[in-house]
Amino acid sequence: MINLSTLSRIATGNTAEVFAFEDSKVLKVYFPGYPEDEAENEAAKALFAYQQGLPTPKVIDVLEVESRQALILERCLGPSLDSYLLKHPNDIVPMGELFAGLHADVHRCQAQPLDTTSQRLALKIQRSNIAEPLKLKAINQLNLQALDSRLCHGDFHPANVLLSSNGPVIIDWVDATQGLPISDVARTVLLISTSQIAGSHAEQQAYQLKKQQFLAAYQQHYHQLCSTNNHQLSTWTPIVAAGRLSEKLPVASAAQTLEIAQQLV
Known part of the structure; x- marks a missing residue:
């Protein structure tokens, strides 16, 4: 026992x-x-x-x-990507590109056995506490989006990538679905852009700058690898934000996420 x-x-x-x-x-x-x-x-x-x-x-x-x-x-020994970047801020760009490459590898896989991203996201939007007009707008926009059957991780962020001696390792697959890869990218961008740290004003400003640098490297490299663009990404981000608001979020992150979801109106 x-x-x-x-x-x-x-x-x-x-x-x-x-x-x-x-x-x-x-x-x-x-x-x-x-x-x-x-x-x-x-x-x-x-x-x-x-x-x-x-x-x-x-x-x-x-x-x-x-x-x-x-x-x-x-067991895979090694630091998570987020903890590594705190100690190696000069590696933000190459690590952002590595992160994009890993995500692209995930999205090359077909995943027909899994539930669909759209089904999961619709349920989350329905469970959220956002105003009914915004909820309806999010569902309507979701229903207009193209479908796909490729593997989406559902929670792909730097804490879920470990840097082992044998290479990077992806963990925590509980939210995986089959769907359109750019929706999974939108979830990743949302998770990172609304993340917060405790600390002084200067420390928080430095963190915001590092997030922007990492996201710029990640998005640019992912778009190059997968022939996607920021317009496709911006279509999905407020829809994903509406679903994200069904989760337990820190106050500041929730407020920022709601602002993004309100772009639907």
Whole structure:
């Protein structure tokens, strides 16, 4: 029987905490309150990504630990991309391009077995607390967008990329869907652009500048790789923002996200 109090916690996210486990594994344990098939769902999606040849940890087991859902995964040693950039700010441009290349690799995969991005996003918009006219506008705009069946990560941001000695590794596939890749790019841009840090005014200003530099490198390189453009991106961003408002967000991030969603009106 696994006793969490005897394990070393190595990361804590919004949905789960991660512990070092045995010699070369990690134990991802979900917080209470999520659907009872959440771990099975993530395991299936992570396995699918692994089978496409994408750099992602191998799923070893799905289990219950102290009445909580859990996964055992292959351990990939290395800092997350966001923590790396805090220590190596001069690498923002090449790391933004690396990030774009990884995202493009994800989007080259077909993903017909998965739920669609549009279905998932429509449900999130419906669950959000935004005004009904804005909600209706977001749904209508979503229904006008083209469909596709390519793999979308759904939560692709620098904290979900690990820089291992064998190369970058993509983690956290629970939100993966099949859809139009540019919608996934819009989600990434939204996540990064509305992210916040605690600190002095000067530190926050420096962080904003670094975000802009990273996003510029990411977007430019992704557009080059995938023949997309900022007009396509700007069409999706407010729709994705409307869905994002169904999530628990810090006050400042929520306000910024609402401003973006209101571009639909």
